[in-house]
Structures are given as C-alpha cells and as structure tokens.
Amino acid sequence: MQKITREQLIDKAVSLLENGTVEAVLGWGKGEFDYDVTPAVFKTADELKAGFVWNDFCGANFSKYLVAKTGKIEGKILVFLKPCDTYSFNQLLTEHRFDREKVYAVGIPCEGMADIAKVKAVCGEGISAINCDGEKIAVTTLYDDEPVMVDAKDVLAERCVNCKSKKHVAYDELLGEEGEVVDSARFDEVAKIEAMTPDERFAFWQNELSRCIRCNACRDACPACTCEKCVFDNPNSGVENKAPANSFEEKMFHIIRAFHVAGRCTDCGECSRVCPQNIPLHLLNRKFIKDINEFYGEYQAGAEVGSRAPLVDYTTGDIEPGEVFDRRDKNA
Amino acid sequence: MRKCSLDSMNSVFAEIAKAATLYIPADRTDGAAVYTKWEEGVVWSNALNTVRSPKDFFFPQMENLMEFKTQGKNIEIIDTRSETEDFVVFGVRACDVKSFEILDRVFLSEPVDSYYAARRAHGVIISLACTRPSETCFCGTFGINPAEPAGDISVWKTETEVFFRSNTEKGAALMQKLEALTEECTEEAVDAQKEKISAVMKKLPLADLTTEGFGGGKTKELFDNPAWDELSQTCLGCGTCTFVCPTCQCYDIKDFNTGKGVIRYRCWDSCMYSEFTRMAHGNNRNSQKERFRQRFMHKLVYYPENNDGLFSCVGCGRCLAKCPISMNIVKVMKKIGGNNK
Numbered sequence: 001m002q003k004i005t006r007e008q009l010i011d012k013a014v015s016l017l018e019n020g021t022v023e024a025v026l027g028w029g030k031g032e033f034d035y036d037v038t039p040a041v042f043k044t045a046d047e048l049k050a051g052f053v054w055n056d057f058c059g060a061n062f063s064k065y066l067v068a069k070t071g072k073i074e075g076k077i078l079v080f081l082k083p084c085d086t087y088s089f090n091q092l093l094t095e096h097r098f099d100r101e102k103v104y105a106v107g108i109p110c111e112g113m114a115d116i117a118k119v120k121a122v123c124g125e126g127i128s129a130i131n132c133d134g135e136k137i138a139v140t141t142l143y144d145d146e147p148v149m150v151d152a153k154d155v156l157a158e159r160c161v162n163c164k165s166k167k168h169v170a171y172d173e174l175l176g177e178e179g180e181v182v183d184s185a186r187f188d189e190v191a192k193i194e195a196m197t198p199d200e201r202f203a204f205w206q207n208e209l210s211r212c213i214r215c216n217a218c219r220d221a222c223p224a225c226t227c228e229k230c231v232f233d234n235p236n237s238g239v240e241n242k243a244p245a246n247s248f249e250e251k252m253f254h255i256i257r258a259f260h261v262a263g264r265c266t267d268c269g270e271c272s273r274v275c276p277q278n279i280p281l282h283l284l285n286r287k288f289i290k291d292i293n294e295f296y297g298e299y300q301a302g303a304e305v306g307s308r309a310p311l312v313d314y315t316t317g318d319i320e321p322g323e324v325f326d327r328r329d330k331n332a
Numbered sequence: 333m334r335k336c337s338l339d340s341m342n343s344v345f346a347e348i349a350k351a352a353t354l355y356i357p358a359d360r361t362d363g364a365a366v367y368t369k370w371e372e373g374v375v376w377s378n379a380l381n382t383v384r385s386p387k388d389f390f391f392p393q394m395e396n397l398m399e400f401k402t403q404g405k406n407i408e409i410i411d412t413r414s415e416t417e418d419f420v421v422f423g424v425r426a427c428d429v430k431s432f433e434i435l436d437r438v439f440l441s442e443p444v445d446s447y448y449a450a451r452r453a454h455g456v457i458i459s460l461a462c463t464r465p466s467e468t469c470f471c472g473t474f475g476i477n478p479a480e481p482a483g484d485i486s487v488w489k490t491e492t493e494v495f496f497r498s499n500t501e502k503g504a505a506l507m508q509k510l511e512a513l514t515e516e517c518t519e520e521a522v523d524a525q526k527e528k529i530s531a532v533m534k535k536l537p538l539a540d541l542t543t544e545g546f547g548g549g550k551t552k553e554l555f556d557n558p559a560w561d562e563l564s565q566t567c568l569g570c571g572t573c574t575f576v577c578p579t580c581q582c583y584d585i586k587d588f589n590t591g592k593g594v595i596r597y598r599c600w601d602s603c604m605y606s607e608f609t610r611m612a613h614g615n616n617r618n619s620q621k622e623r624f625r626q627r628f629m630h631k632l633v634y635y636p637e638n639n640d641g642l643f644s645c646v647g648c649g650r651c652l653a654k655c656p657i658s659m660n661i662v663k664v665m666k667k668i669g670g671n672n673k
Contacts, residue, residue, distance in 0.1 A: 038659050060657065278363070
C-alpha cells in the first residue's frame with residue numbers, strides 16, 4: 001500500500017493545471033487490468049479523473065520522458081517523481097538533457113513497487129482484479145472464489161527489495177514526508193558473483209545474456225541512454241548489428257552499454273524491470289558502481305546536480321591502473 | 333483419439349525423440365517457459381505459454397542465406413543451407429498454431445521462401461488445448477478456440493491423462509509410433525475438458541473485444557485518427573512487442589563482409605526501429621507515432637486487406653505481458669475501433 005493516495009495526486013495535479021503553473025501532467029495511465037499501467041500525458045482535470053492511477057504497479061521512471069516532452073511544450077510539465085526517479089532527474093540535468101525551467105517536479109513517497117511476475121508466481125495466470133489499498137494486496141483471479149491475499153513485501157520488485165533511498169534529491173514541491181538514504185544490501189548479489197571463479201562467472205553471464213533477444217528495451221528505457229542516435233542504430237557506424245554471430249554475442253552490447261553508463265547510472269533498475277527475458281542487467285551496472293565506490297570513495301550518480309563523476313574527474317589520490325592486476329591476483 | 337496417463341508422458345517424449353528432434357516447453361532458470369530440446373531430464377512446463385513464440389522454429393531471428401566468395405574477377409555463390417531435418421514442436425497453443433497460417437500466407441505465396449518452406453515441410457506441430465487461460469488472452473477475438481487447437485496432432489491434458497487426436501497425415505504417422513504407449517478412446521473423452529475451457533473463455537476480461545471497425549478498406553478512416561498521437565506518446569521504440577509476437581514477420585537482409593567474401597543473412601527487423609525500411613531517399617516513417625501506427629495498421633488493416641480478411645494477430649497476449657509501458661494492440665483496438673462505444 002502506498003502512503004499517498006491517488007486522490008491526493010489528482011488534487012495536486014488539477015490545482016496546478018487550473019492555476020496555470022503547468023500545462024500538462026506526466027503520470028501513470030489506467031490499463032486494461034489493474035497492473036498494466038501506461039505512462040501518459042494528461043492535459044485536463046477530466047482526463048486525470050478518468051485515467052490517472054497510482055498504485056503498487058507505478059514503477060515506470062518518468063525522468064527520461066522529460067527529454068522529449070519538455071521540447072514539445074511552451075509552458076511547464078508536471079512530473080511526479082518517486083525517490084529513485086529523482087536521481088535520474090538530477091543526472092539528466094547534470095548532462096543538460098532537458099530544460100529545468102519547463103518542469104514542475106512533485107516528489108512523492110514510495111513504499112516500493114510490486115513485480116507482477118512475482119504476483120503471478122503466487123496466484124497464477126488469470127488475474128481479474130488487484131486491490132493494493134489494504135495492508136495486503138488482494139488478488140482476484142478467474143479461478144479462485146475468494147481473493148488471494150499477498151504480502152506486499154513478498155512481491156516487491158528486486159530493485160525495491162534493495163531500495164537505496166527514500167530521499168528525494170530533487171523537487172519543486174514534496175508531498176508527504178521526506179525519507180532518508182537507506183542502507184541497502186544491493187551489492188550483496190554483486191559480491192556473490194565476484195566470489196565466483198572466472199569459469200563460474202562466465203557460465204553465469206552466459207546463461208543470463210544468451211537469452212537476450214536484442215529488443216533494446218533496456219537501452220530504450222534507461223535514463224542514462226539518451227543519445228539522440230544510438231551508435232547501434234546508426235547504419236553508418238559500422239557496428240549496427242542486427243544479428244549476433246552466436247547466442248552469446250549480445251554480451252558485447254550489454255558490456256559496452258554498461259561501460260557507457262558507468263558513473264552515470266543511478267541504479268534505478270529500469271533495465272531489469274523492462275527486460276522481457278528476465279536478465280538481471282542491473283547487476284552489470286551495480287558492479288561498476290561498487291568498483292567506483294571502492295576505487296574512488298562513495299559516489300552516487302544523480303545525488304546532486306553538476307557533480308563530477310570519478311571517471312571524468314582527476315585527483316592526485318586516484319588509484320593507479322596497476323590496481324587491476326592486484327585485484328586479479330587476489331581473486332585468482 | 334488415443335490417450336495415455338500423464339505419468340507416462342516422459343516415455344512418449346522419449347519415443348518421439350527417437351525419430352526426430354523434439355522441442356517441448358520447459359521452465360528456464362528464471363522461471364519462464366521456453367521451448368527446449370527434449371532429452372532425458374527435461375520436464376514439461378505447466379506454464380500457459382512460452383516467452384518466445386514457436387515462430388522461431390520456422391522463421392528464426394537470424395539465418396545465413398548464402399555466401400559469396402570472390403577470386404579475381406569471379407564471384408562464387410555458395411548455398412550455405414544444411415539439410416533440414418525432421419523436428420517436432422510439442423505443446424503449441426491454439427493461438428500460436430493459428431500464427432502459422434498467417435506466416436504461411438507471407439512466406440509460401442509466390443515466390444515461395446524456400447528456407448521457410450523447408451522447415452514447414454519438416455516440422456510436425458503437436459498442439460495443446462489450454463486449461464488455464466490468462467487475463468491477457470484474447471484469441472476468441474480472432475475466432476480461435478483454445479479448446480480445439482489445430483496442428484498435426486491436437487492434445488488435451490487433464491489432471492491425470494493426456495489425449496491425442498491426429499489431424500493430418502504427418503500427425504497420423506507420428507501417432508502410429510506411439511501406439512504401444514497409448515490406448516484407443518472415444519472423442520467424447522475430452523468433452524468435459526472442452527466445456528470447462530469454454531466456460532472460462534466467457535469469463536475472460538477481454539472476452540468482449542471485437543475486430544469491429546478494422547479490416548481491409550479501413551486505411552483512410554483510421555490512418556489520420558488523432559488518437560494515434562495519444563496511443564504512441566510514451567512508446568519507447570523498443571522491439572519487444574515485435575520480437576515476442578508470433579505473427580510479426582518483417583525482416584531485413586544484410587551483407588556481412590568477412591574480408592574474403594560476403595555472408596548474406598536475414599534477421600528479424602522491427603517496425604518500431606528508426607532504421608526500419610530505410611530506403612535510398614531516407615526513411616518514410618520518421619516519428620515514433622508513424623512507426624507505432626504502422627505496426628497496428630499492418631496487423632488490423634493492411635494484412636487483412638491482402639489476405640481475405642484474415643487479421644495478423646492471434647490474441648496470444650505476449651505483447652500485453654511484455655511491453656515495458658504496457659501499451660498494446662488491445663488498447664489500440666479499444667481506443668480507435670468499434671469497441672470504443
């Protein structure tokens with residue numbers, strides 16, 4: 001259950017529309033079922049009342065949409081940002097990817113989002129209704145007479161289980177109470193992979209990445225991937241690859257992408273959320289974040305606007321390249 | 333019709349696998365079901381359907397078409413195809429079986445695509461009636477009955493038994509090999525099962541979805557509908573919907589320079605991608621709205637216009653489950669078709 005209600009968000013949006021602060025609202029749109037929420041732009045109070053939703057399935061991070069949406073309007077657009085979304089918001093501002101003046105950001109608290117795949121693992125297919133208003137999530141299916149009661153904690157999305165922050169690092173206005181940066185166990189899984197032998201690690205990633213169908217959803221959802229023309233979409237680049245030579249060649253795409261977003265990835269987890277093949281892509285990015293923390297001291301991309309990421313900064317205290325050999329020998 | 337106990341299915345799989353490569357839906361390490369080559373130890377999944385569709389067996393994501401080798405002024409053209417061997421795909425749902433009819437009309441029309449044709453000739457489809465359809469299912473919209481799946485052999489599964497009915501010569505030939513493992517039974521044996529499925533179908537949330545407002549001749553009426561702006565406004569432009577779709581059939585043919593020659597290959601393409609159908613003059617669909625519209629107009633208007641009214645969607649629901657922003661053909665149909673009342 002979310003602490004803030006749909007009605008509170010609609011009231012806020014309607015008042016900002018009516019007093020002329022904003023001319024459009026970026027929000028979560030109602031789907032066919034109670035969980036298939038589609039990001040949408042609302043222009044009127046009637047549209048909001050009819051189609052705006054806020055529940056445990058509003059995981060989509062809107063920050064990246066601001067790049068395209070702010071270019072299309074004269075005035076301001078209202079965007080609702082969960083704590084983790086605000087880090088992407090700041091990172092995009094650091095990279096000058098949208099006009100801050102055209103955005104009115106409302107921070108909203110988040111109790112964690114549910115993963116519908118986890119819900120279905122408990123309740124099966126055939127969900128006719130999901131009610132997230134109570135302490136537990138009530139799932140009605142076509143096959144059970146009574147709703148199945150699910151503990152929200154048991155179906156939390158992976159990125160929410162390992163939530164890194166309940167704190168909003170950017171907003172014009174905050175609804176509800178401000179949270180804190182959370183001590184998370186998000187690097188535990190990375191540590192497990194680091195502890196593997198090289199062969200085990202290779203086998204692990206081979207199993208995961210050979211499932212890739214190269215739909216590009218991870219890249220297209222990623223707030224750090226905002227190149228106007230991705231090198232992989234450009235036929236003149238010489239690397240526009242539409243077909244892998246073998247089932248594991250797509251690893252190259254994912255490794256290159258992880259390098260490209262290193263130091264800029266805020267660990268929002270959209271890549272893994274959207275992957276149709278359930279590849280834990282966030283683990284690649286977390287490995288980079290973990291290394292950066294260990295090499296250069298704690299650094300959280302997007303924690304503030306304009307910060308210099310360690311990989312594009314130089315200090316005399318930077319570690320020497322030889323470190324890579326020391327670590328390799330240590331892990332061998 | 334013949335039957336066997338559910339417990340003896342492993343022997344059935346083993347028998348089929350003796351004669352041809354057999355693929356069955358099995359659970360992967362991440363929990364999702366995928367068609368997996370059967371060998372001892374591979375367990376038949378209980379999942380409703382696979383993430384990737386069985387289209388992949390006949391129209392793979394990538395295949396080499398031919399090779400060119402140059403020596404001086406001579407070009408040698410090499411056929412890179414290996415002989416297609418017999419294979420059996422088990423557990424194909426009614427929706428996916430229907431998708432083959434849609435693909436056949438594209439690939440088996442003159443000029444026949446010999447790569448696809450060879451695999452169709454060598455493949456045996458064993459379908460599987462549904463027992464627990466999902467809320468995302470809407471095969472009924474396209475006249476498909478999940479209680480009566482087509483294919484070379486139709487299979488029904490109950491809590492304890494599995495029933496087989498062969499529909500084609502290929503199917504009958506395969507059933508003959510299973511004679512020792514199965515016993516004769518009457519067609520009525522699966523009636524109760526069929527009724528159960530029909531009852532569920534009526535309760536599905538998308539049971540009322542119709543194709544009203546779509547079909548051949550609707551281009552002018554639908555093309556400039558202002559709703560395309562709204563429907564496509566948050567589309568990411570990824571290719572998930574097209575790649576999990578059992579009926580999407582667009583591809584690209586490209587040449588790969590090996591340094592000593594050229595490998596000409598074919599790979600899936602997606603109308604969602606910015607370089608799709610790029611021509612010498614550039615691209616004719618420059619916005620995501622135009623690309624988005626193309627996908628749905630193709631399935632709901634252009635394809636039926638060229639194929640006697642047959643729609644190129646089978647209601648399998650994969651795009652509903654997998655689209656990162658949960659935008660899909662159902663939402664499009666409800667917004668701009670006759671369902672929007």
